[in-house]
Amino acid sequence: xxxxSATSRRSFLExxxxxxxxxxxxxxxxxxxxxxxxxxxxxxxxxxxGTQGLRQMMQALQSPDIRITAVCxxxxxxxxxxxxxxxxxxxxxxxxxxxxxxAEGARACPCGREVGKEVVDRHYGTSAVAGCHxxxxxxxxxxxxxxxxAVYVMTPDxxxxxxALAGMNAGKHAITxxxxxxxxxxxxxxxxxxRETGAGTHMFCAAAHQDTAxxxxxxxxxxxxxxxxxxxxxxxxxxPQGMTTRPxxxxxxxxxxxxxxxxxxxxxxxxxxxxxxxxxxxxxFGTGALGDMGHYSFFQIFKVLQLGSPLTVxxxxxxxxxxxxxxxxxxTNAVSYPQAQLIRWEFPARGQMPPVALHWYDGGxxxxxxxxxxxxxxxxxxxxxLYVGDSxxxxxxxxxxxxxxxxxxxxxxxxxxxxxxxxxxxxLEQWIRACRGVQPSDASFPNVAGISETILLGTIAAxxxxxxxxxxxxxxxxDAPEADALMVRPEYREGWKL
Numbered sequence: 001x002x003x004x005s006a007t008s009r010r011s012f013l014e015x016x017x018x019x020x021x022x023x024x025x026x027x028x029x030x031x032x033x034x035x036x037x038x039x040x041x042x043x044x045x046x047x048x049x050g051t052q053g054l055r056q057m058m059q060a061l062q063s064p065d066i067r068i069t070a071v072c073x074x075x076x077x078x079x080x081x082x083x084x085x086x087x088x089x090x091x092x093x094x095x096x097x098x099x100x101x102x103a104e105g106a107r108a109c110p111c112g113r114e115v116g117k118e119v120v121d122r123h124y125g126t127s128a129v130a131g132c133h134x135x136x137x138x139x140x141x142x143x144x145x146x147x148x149x150a151v152y153v154m155t156p157d158x159x160x161x162x163x164a165l166a167g168m169n170a171g172k173h174a175i176t177x178x179x180x181x182x183x184x185x186x187x188x189x190x191x192x193x194x195r196e197t198g199a200g201t202h203m204f205c206a207a208a209h210q211d212t213a214x215x216x217x218x219x220x221x222x223x224x225x226x227x228x229x230x231x232x233x234x235x236x237x238x239x240p241q242g243m244t245t246r247p248x249x250x251x252x253x254x255x256x257x258x259x260x261x262x263x264x265x266x267x268x269x270x271x272x273x274x275x276x277x278x279x280x281x282x283x284x285f286g287t288g289a290l291g292d293m294g295h296y297s298f299f300q301i302f303k304v305l306q307l308g309s310p311l312t313v314x315x316x317x318x319x320x321x322x323x324x325x326x327x328x329x330x331x332t333n334a335v336s337y338p339q340a341q342l343i344r345w346e347f348p349a350r351g352q353m354p355p356v357a358l359h360w361y362d363g364g365x366x367x368x369x370x371x372x373x374x375x376x377x378x379x380x381x382x383x384x385x386l387y388v389g390d391s392x393x394x395x396x397x398x399x400x401x402x403x404x405x406x407x408x409x410x411x412x413x414x415x416x417x418x419x420x421x422x423x424x425x426x427x428l429e430q431w432i433r434a435c436r437g438v439q440p441s442d443a444s445f446p447n448v449a450g451i452s453e454t455i456l457l458g459t460i461a462a463x464x465x466x467x468x469x470x471x472x473x474x475x476x477x478x479d480a481p482e483a484d485a486l487m488v489r490p491e492y493r494e495g496w497k498l
Contacts, residue, residue, distance in 0.1 A: 007111050015276035033171050033199040035437030041067040042435050047138045047163050048154030049073040049087055049116030050276060051081045051109060052177065056154060057116060058096045062125045062351040065432045070145045071116035076255035081111040085228040097122040136257055140162050142170045149173060150435060156279040159263045161186035165294045165498060168193045173200040178295035180445060183288045184456045194445035196305055200434030204427055206296040206399050209445035213421035215394060215403050216304045221417040223405060224389030225304060226354045231386040232297050233361035234398060236289035241281040242318065242339035247271040264489060264496035282334050288337030290361035290458050297385055298451045299443065301383050302402045305356060307470035308450045310345040315461040317341040318363065339363050343458040360458065372406035417419045457474045
């Protein structure tokens with residue numbers, strides 16, 4: 001048992017990129033990307049000033065290690081952005097800029113580059129770092145802002161890889177919201193470039209959860225025996241999915257550069273059905289409920305079970321049927337993700353850990369109710385994760401928070417093992433540490449390669465009606481050319497191909 005525990009702890013530490021001592025790599029090895037001295041702030045170009053962009057912008061502005069010197073968004077300013085609740089984001093901005101009347105009378109939350117610049121300038125005030133520059137095009141920002149150290153990417157999914165690559169190619173560090181890209185080829189390019197440059201990188205994916213190490217310690221201590229299955233379920237999507245045709249175009253709003261918003265995606269007529277919070281449902285622009293939420297929970301699952309590339313993937317999805325000519329006819333969906341899906345991956349054995357199947361459910365689907373919940377007379381959680389071992393189960397919140405053995409009587413008898421695994425610092429702090437050359441982030445682009453690959457394989461499986469075998473070494477499916485074709489963007493707008 002001692003040898004097994006030592007091996008498991010070593011593996012956990014390796015996946016955390018934790019080392020006892022760190023040696024800075026010579027600058028020439030980094031392909032032009034230089035570390036930022038601890039005495040200097042990290043000058044950031046912030047790309048994407050929508051609702052999620054503004055939420056994270058306020059967090060970044062409070063860091064003494066970061067200075068936002070430029071913002072960028074193809075939208076100048078508009079009042080049509082969706083908040084999680086009535087005045088949710090507006091109230092947060094009002095408190096942040098200390099102005100209870102901010103955006104009073106706006107029909108919805110104002111967003112766009114002018115709003116981003118205003119928030120930055122009002123926060124810095126008359127200090128020496130005041131005077132944020134606003135840009136329409138991130139490429140112009142990278143060309144003009146010579147003092148930038150890093151890019152912070154908060155665009156819709158389809159532009160994550162494009163902007164992150166441009167930043168790293170310009171010698172900048174990069175941080176992005178999940179995913180790394182919405183097509184496999186682009187995500188792999190981002191990972192490869194991060195390895196080549198040595199840039200400090202991070203993908204936001206709930207990489208600061210404290211309970212992840214707790215679950216790993218329990219499993220390593222044999223609390224539920226070898227784990228054979230994991231079930232993870234989400235109530236998403238909250239946005240439309242299952243569309244079978246693209247929306248009709250309407251006039252482009254004043255102040256929006258629609259061509260820049262499209263980026264690499266071929267020309268589409270503008271429609272508000274594509275933008276803001278609803279982009280996630282479209283193949284062109286998002287990664288569906290799996291890509292939106294799966295990165296958060298899979299980061300924890302991969303860390304606990306030391307997962308890499310899967311062997312297989314298969315999906316069951318909702319179908320849209322219409323009555324036409326008095327017959328039921330299934331509609332081919334070539335434009336958007338399904339309303340609900342169940343996806344299953346099979347992973348090989350890892351050391352002394354046996355093969356494991358990972359099950360994902362969304363759109364209201366959930367796994368069969370564990371009989372242990374009947375013993376406690378408890379309802380099935382709306383969202384959660386369930387680790388199934390040979391001799392027990394661990395149930396937690398969606399990201400594994402507040403884990404417990406089920407039923408309650410078993411948890412009451414359980415004596416948790418000592419805390420021997422490292423607990424992470426905050427996600428932004430992890431990236432700052434990487435930009436300074438201290439150590440890579442737990443969620444650096446290379447460190448999340450397996451998670452990114454697995455999720456994007458799931459988005460492909462949802463579009464192919466059979467079980468797929470994955471050849472990770474050669475980056476291809478086995479005898480499935482129709483699935484291989486979905487690993488790349490089918491067409492790029494001129495000048496945007498990666």
